[in-house]
Amino acid sequence: MSGPKVVRIVTREEHEAICRGMLARIDAALEQWAETGRRNDCLDAPTVEAACRRRDALAALAAEGKFAEMQAQAPAEESFLRSDMRFRLEKAAAAKAAARTHARRRCEAVETLGRAAAAAGVVLSNEVMRGLADGEEAALAEGFRALAASRPASGRASALAEQLSRGEEALSFANWLAAQPAAPTDPDVERIEARLDELLALGHVRDIASLRTRVNEAIEAPSPRRGLILDGLEVETGRVLAEARKAADLRTALRVLLAEMAQAGLPVASFTVSEDAAVVSEVIQARLATAEAVLAKHRAHEAASARRAAIMTGLAGLGYEVREGMTTTCVANGSLVVADATRPGYGVEVIGTSDGRQFQMRPVAFDASGDPADTSRDRDAETVWCGQVSVKPPPN
Template sequence: MSGPKVVRVVTREELEATCQRWLLLVGESAADLLRNATRFGLASSALETQLATRRAALKALFHSEQWVDLQKDAAQAIEHFRFEGERLRSEAVAAEAAQRSRQRRTLDAARSIAASLAKAGQPVPVALTAAIEGAMTATGTDLDAMQRTVESSIATLVQGQPKTQSSGQSDLAARLNAGGPIPTFAQWLEENARPDPQAERLDGLLSELSTCATLVDITDLTARALSISAEPSADRRALLTDSLVLEAARRLRDERAIEAATAKAMQVRAELAALSSERGRACSIQLDAAITDRNVSEMRARITDGETMLDEGLRQASAVARRRAVLGGLASLGYEVREGMEAAWAKEGRIVVRRPGTDDYGVELAAPADASRMQARLVGSDQPSSPRNAMRDKDQETIWCGQFDQLRSVLADRGGHVEIERALPAGEQAVKTISLPSASPSAEAKIARPQTRALPRS
């Protein structure tokens, strides 16, 4: 296929910049995982070592220029870190929910035993009353002590049963002390606890809210939950619990939206660090302010601005790198590439290069502003020094095809590659005729090697 070609040029600079962005995203994802693990109290040296090892492996791929493997492994690393973060969150939520459930069960048991003691005419221990008042905020050893108080109160209830009992009290006594040991707190719960689905749902919602990455303040919700638990009426507790569940669910939806926007904003902010521009720095400052203010709409707007800025920067730098790589490659093959050609190509959208001594033919390079696709084709002079005909044009196309293969090899040696998207056989389409200027008398002023330009990177 030695006729006109449409190709996509990928330069080393473009690949390097893309991989740099991947490394930035992996770094932010790893930092987010470590922040969450620390907040949940689940951070460890093993986790830090795992993160460091994964990032070191990706950097090794970068330095060895294994661009494809790096992008694949980076995507997998980000997904792995996200999964680990969700797993740690689930553990933290489960632990928090278990703690709240334990507090609630202790309160319900203490309240039930106190009511039974009062009904049996026995005094309610001060410690049991304290358990009723403090179970929903107790943790650790304090909660353990309250459960032991409930156990001792169960024993008091069983051993102090009056001679005259109601049928219900007799049944309770028979179950608890019919020739056997007094039940433990756990055994009593198993036989007497009545799960409250709404209360359990409330515990779960409050647990999720307390582990949100945005560090939401839920003191008002927990205060209301405590107030509800102190309500003596079961019916009123159920009504208030339903209302609080709705409020907690709404708050959780809002916090999840803030959390998602914050995570994305921090990713974009990390990528903007690679842009050495005033616009990039200004956008980063605006992202910081939106994150601090927990302003979802502002974060989303600045995320859009930042992503547009990043894409524009990458496209512009990639276009420069592509044009420069092609011109530099042609220069190394003996084509006359003068100063200003790169700028002219970018401005006009096309340019013609020739080899010294070949006055009747040249190679036309055409591309849009971003140089995402290039057309390369042989062109002939409208005033040739020797008559042109179809056979001569076809021979020149065949020569150009061989030189194009050499150009591909040159770019490959420099870390890039050329993908042919469409090509026509030699002679299938007439060689385009244009006006070719006279050859420059100072052909020495050419680019022997491609210049380089750093694309956005850290």
């Protein structure tokens, strides 16, 4: 008889399991994406609905048996959700920085108004004073109107007061404030504050209050001390942010992996980590590595079982005598021989690897005691076997 033929097996069950796992990962990534977006007010309902539709389209591909398409598109969608959220968090941080700058300019306007009113002898009402203390733009506008009314109607201030008093849309106080030259800013302070905003967006609230206090201290400090405080904050915030980013990426990776494990029916409680920012990256990395190993072992076992079952089912369909327990025998011994029910004295030997990914199969003849070998029948049996099995050459 001829040598063995090598057959590589990839079952439908294996493809379906992979697709289910990918969908579980996307569901977890989508949930985290939406949660983070809502927490930082940087996602709207139509955007979330569009992401859900893309997820459903991937599920439809799997249901239609378009496994290759689904498995090619799913990782791209998961990657998009991660990168899109980073982009949105950056925009949210920029918006917070702009709001902070506006608030500072408003405070400067309050101080300017107070000095100008005192110098002009203008008495502002208690209501306006309370509004100024709260930083209300309406109170600022009222104060500027009172100040302008006490002076000759000339110049830019009088024009502003006239427009405000008439209620015209030509120029609001907010627009006027925005049009004023920006006060000099310290790029070191802005960079450190941006880091704090990103830490807050990542949910890393530990030490934020103390760091902000030190930033405010630096803003008010004289030049030599200011530089020392900012140098220290530069180092510390850089270190804390790098750790927070790494931990956030690892948490996301662990979250989607545990979703995939749960979908496969594996327990995940022992691999979870708390949301406490005090949990260091090394702990999360260790849990992630262990969970990956457990899932890989489970997937390999399930795939191997499905491949062996597929071989046995195929041989039974070709008329070979496949009995219960033969799959287990193949696992234990690494090989088995099944008889051809339609051709007595002949069968097929199946030799499989431990992972069931490759099988060697060859026709065999059973020795009959005292009977000489019939080479003609052997050739016929081999010809029939080659016609039954179509084998593609393995890829390079």
